[in-house]
Amino acid sequence: MSKAVIQEIRAFNRFYTDLIGLLNKHLLNSAYSLSEVRIMYEIHTAGAVQASQIMGAMDIDKSYLSRILKKLERDEVIVRKASEQDGRAVVVSLTEQGEELFQELTRLTEEQVGGLIAHLSEQEQEDLVGHMHAIRKILPGRSAVQTSKNNQ
């Protein structure tokens, strides 16, 4: 458990936290917060999904999620309906309008990330992706980090 390794990782964490922080700050010209967009992402990816699954995927408080879903529903970005199998459960999906919004947000984000790598050579871009892949392969995914109680 070399101390040097830990310190290098922490340095990378600071670096990447700053980077993501800056990217996020600039995304936020939209009327939706990071969490809201991330929720749209989860819904988009899953198609139609139960609220509890979003909670699990995002480590978000259920009360908070419920409120956000309410807002997104009000804005006609998503629809919520009671699950047929489970009367307590709520199934959410993007409306057509929500899908369009999500595509637009995606476009903006991609543009922004594009800007980040615009000055890199083909080779550098390829290398970058390679290193990112490698890290994801080595480091544990979500489940491996002890997860906190986000459901009461």
Add this chain to the structure above:
Amino acid sequence: MSKAVIQEIRAFNRFYTDLIGLLNKHLLNSAYSLSEVRIMYEIHTAGAVQASQIMGAMDIDKSYLSRILKKLERDEVIVRKASEQDGRAVVVSLTEQGEELFQELTRLTEEQVGGLIAHLSEQEQEDLVGHMHAIRKILPGRSAVQTSKNNQ
């Protein structure tokens, strides 16, 4: 500007955002927020530093920073004193107590990061650090991302 590259980077961003998010969530058993600890880090690293320099390093609102410094001063974690060269400026530094607190927080964070890589082999740890280094070398640092107006 390959779309595939951008999508890979975005996937990594999600992955790493989650990872850091989880780490941070668990650090926060301390009485200090992420921003507060990061400010301590900046002060510790710089020795004695002007408030405006922290602002620059962190992309943080000056009003917010001022308030945090006030809290840290009240807690005797830092001392603030007017600069001798510039009567408007404030120079901050960690107190001995603040230094101790910072060391303790560092210890906890290192422990946590240690847990993250505990199950990895020596080789994997070395590779991980190598990839992180490589990414930092390829990607631009703070300055390259257009920075927002955090001062009014």
Add this chain to the structure above:
DNA sequence: TTAATTTAGTGGACTTTGTCCACTAAATTA
């Protein structure tokens, strides 16, 4: 060398984001 402008930081008021807890209603288990 004073008047005008800029710079550094402060504080009030506010918004946004996130948390905690008690609650309802359906589903599951005893």
Add this chain to the structure above:
DNA sequence: TAATTTAGTGGACAAAGTCCACTAAATTAA
């Protein structure tokens, strides 16, 4: 069928962050 668990909601609140007007010192211009 009663007791318990699970899914989500809503109120009340705390924490984090933003906006703006302000003071006082420093710098620049006249």
